[in-house]
Amino acid sequence: MKFGGTSMAGTERIRRVANIVRAQAAKGDEVAVVVSAMAGETDRLVNFCREANALYDPAEYDVVVASGEQVTSGLLALTLQAMGCRARSWLGWQVPIKTDDAHAKARIEEIDAPALIAAMQSGQIAVIPGFQGVTPDGRVTTLGRGGSDTSAVAVAAAVKADRCDIYTDVDGVYTTDPRIVAKARKLKNVTYEEMLELASVGSKVLQTRSVSLAMKEKVRVQVLSSFVDENAPDADSLPGTMIVSDEELAKISQEGLDMERQLITGIAADKNEAKITLTRVADRPGAVAAIFGPLAAASINVDMIIQNIAKDKGETDVTFTVPKADLLRAQTLLEERKEAIGYFRLIADDKVAKISVVGVGMRSHAGVAATMFKALADRGINVQAISTSEIKISVLIDADETELAVRVLHSAYELDAAA
Amino acid sequence: MKFGGTSMAGTERIRRVANIVRAQAAKGDEVAVVVSAMAGETDRLVNFCREANALYDPAEYDVVVASGEQVTSGLLALTLQAMGCRARSWLGWQVPIKTDDAHAKARIEEIDAPALIAAMQSGQIAVIPGFQGVTPDGRVTTLGRGGSDTSAVAVAAAVKADRCDIYTDVDGVYTTDPRIVAKARKLKNVTYEEMLELASVGSKVLQTRSVSLAMKEKVRVQVLSSFVDENAPDADSLPGTMIVSDEELAKISQEGLDMERQLITGIAADKNEAKITLTRVADRPGAVAAIFGPLAAASINVDMIIQNIAKDKGETDVTFTVPKADLLRAQTLLEERKEAIGYFRLIADDKVAKISVVGVGMRSHAGVAATMFKALADRGINVQAISTSEIKISVLIDADETELAVRVLHSAYELDAAA
Known part of the structure; x- marks a missing residue:
């Protein structure tokens, strides 16, 4: 499960996120959650860096800006604990999420997941700050703006997740921007390649890199809304948009499961x-x-x-x-x-x-x-x-x-x- | 060198701190700097934790509050770089500063300093977030409020520093509170034991734990002001108050170096x-x-x-x-x-x-x-x-x-x- 900055903006909203996570875990699922920094926080930290040094060293920039997700990961773990869930935060260097040393725009190379998987199997919810990793030399890296989607897909691949649910402020991927066309329809399914083409031409629901990674690692990704009321269908009934492979889409079509396509x-x-x-x-x-x-x-x-x-x-x-x-x-x-x-x-x-x-x-x-x-x-x-x-x-x-x-x-x- | 939260409150003040650090390094000294979070930041983070979970898990509390010093350490490194100095931040787990697992009030057990010392010897200024460490299990700890003084003394001991300069918003230790007695005199020297007695009865210049540690590790500590103008004497001329052993004080007295005592x-x-x-x-x-x-x-x-x-x-x-x-x-x-x-x-x-x-x-x-x-x-x-x-x-x-x-x-x- 991945939650963006708008969903994490303040302890009241984090409580809403924790409720969604708790409901998923209560079904007996093993859950890892990837979180963004509070909305606005990364900008605040980036501004500090610019004020300190206009031509900033990306290695130190990473130390500063990675703190935003560190804070929200700890706060979500605390909030889950307050609800009676077992939970702990796993910082990028703790997992570890190994990246190259291209600071401020690092690429994930490998996630050493055994400890994480063992904790999840023991029933502990893992809360992982998005956007951050660690170099072979043990320095903090970040993946570039919007990198938390990529973190989520990479973690999903590493723990062999059945699904990667990306909660956003929209409830799925639409046939076009609903602000332009009121009759735009939410799609039940899109393929990785379709999503890549849609993302790269301006439907900014997901970061392009995260979709490429999902395609490469065959991670099934669902985009859905974190602003749901209590009576909304839960994530398992696939209320959002599933991003799937060509093969899975063909199967869905054969079975007549997406008549509107x-x-x-x-x-x-x-x-x-x-x-x-x-x-x-x-x-x-x-x-x-x-x-x-x-x-x-x-x-x-x-x-x-x-x-x-x-x-x-x-x-x-x-x-x-x-x-x-x-x-x-x-x-x-x-x-x-x-x-x-x-x-x-x-x-x-x-x-x-x-x-x-x-x-x-x-x-x-x-x-x-x-x-x-x-x-x-x-x-x-x-x-x-x-x-x-x-x-x-x-x-x-x-x-x-x-x-x-x-x-x-x-x-x-x-x-x-x-x- | 250690700088508190008031000195680190905002990029403009951090620039002033960087100027002091640069001047020290320019003399050819090997310098490590320990920094606090920006004034007010730790309170903000603690409040988040309380809102998230009134009975918070100290392990997750540590993840959240340690971020304040992480930010200022990165910003000071960036600011020093902007002035042409070589500098990098060393987070608690990177040094590593090993502590026990008493989260939120951890005690430093050992600092593995070889990598830090090698970097300092190569001419790189080391910037270390105070207040934080890492458990044997690799989890983030904090030392309790005011712990940055203790971090500074511990780092000074680990790198065998000639002196630990603690920059505060006062310019030294006084015979009594100058707000009560206008004629209070700044002391040139106090012994560890005197400082402990003064600290424990209300002269809150230094955290008591840091003085105990300095006494145990025989670290010479100078308390001095970070709010100095350009023409002020530099730290090497000992403008603040030196906290020393009984033996050093006896030597100082024999040599007639503290006539006012x-x-x-x-x-x-x-x-x-x-x-x-x-x-x-x-x-x-x-x-x-x-x-x-x-x-x-x-x-x-x-x-x-x-x-x-x-x-x-x-x-x-x-x-x-x-x-x-x-x-x-x-x-x-x-x-x-x-x-x-x-x-x-x-x-x-x-x-x-x-x-x-x-x-x-x-x-x-x-x-x-x-x-x-x-x-x-x-x-x-x-x-x-x-x-x-x-x-x-x-x-x-x-x-x-x-x-x-x-x-x-x-x-x-x-x-x-x-x-």
């Missing part, structure tokens, strides 16, 4: 990309490498790329997207290399949105893309770029048309819930 | 005691045991005891003091045993103060007590009880006369600073 699983909108167009680039070998080589060297991820048909003058326009946060750096890099690349003008546009339709069903169905382009064209929405993967089609459009596009596509793929 | 080192006032009188106790064998046995069993410390001369009826009045915080418990215990003890009336009085004169010089000088009683009698101050040790004479008086008594004695022993 459509060809398309969800529609995501992402406003974190910006578009760069270089006009009149010389149409010669090496021109593309001259553009994208320096960007890659600077760790700037280029996503969608379009090269317009070469005009008769041997010139071409190249359009691509980069993360909005890297736009200025990318512009500077490219302007410094204007001569070497050989282009006429650089046009940057950060008023764009990437709209993606995602679903494993599209592997076996033609016509998914055609439906998309027709639906958008019918409403006069101009597509500026396209990219596809096996289970996703993305288009770049004017940011002002984001909500309209999402609603149009949600209807076009018949995802709207019955009224 | 008097027969009496200091005068302390303690308002934390209460007086209990049992009237008309049967003057028979076992009566005293019947009174003090149950109090000892309940861990109530009895300090001063007077048994009045037995009257012809074979009865006597017994007067003694207990900590004010234990007064109600002591009364209840004694009233329950009224029959068994055999007394007429219990009179409790919490409006008393214990005034003590302390000094190793009194070992070799008669007349110290006589001076005290005469000075008090001359001002009409009634002495209700007396207790003595080799280097201390204490009297119990009416609490309203506390300040008067301290001033009278400060003058009587010629402790007043020249105007």
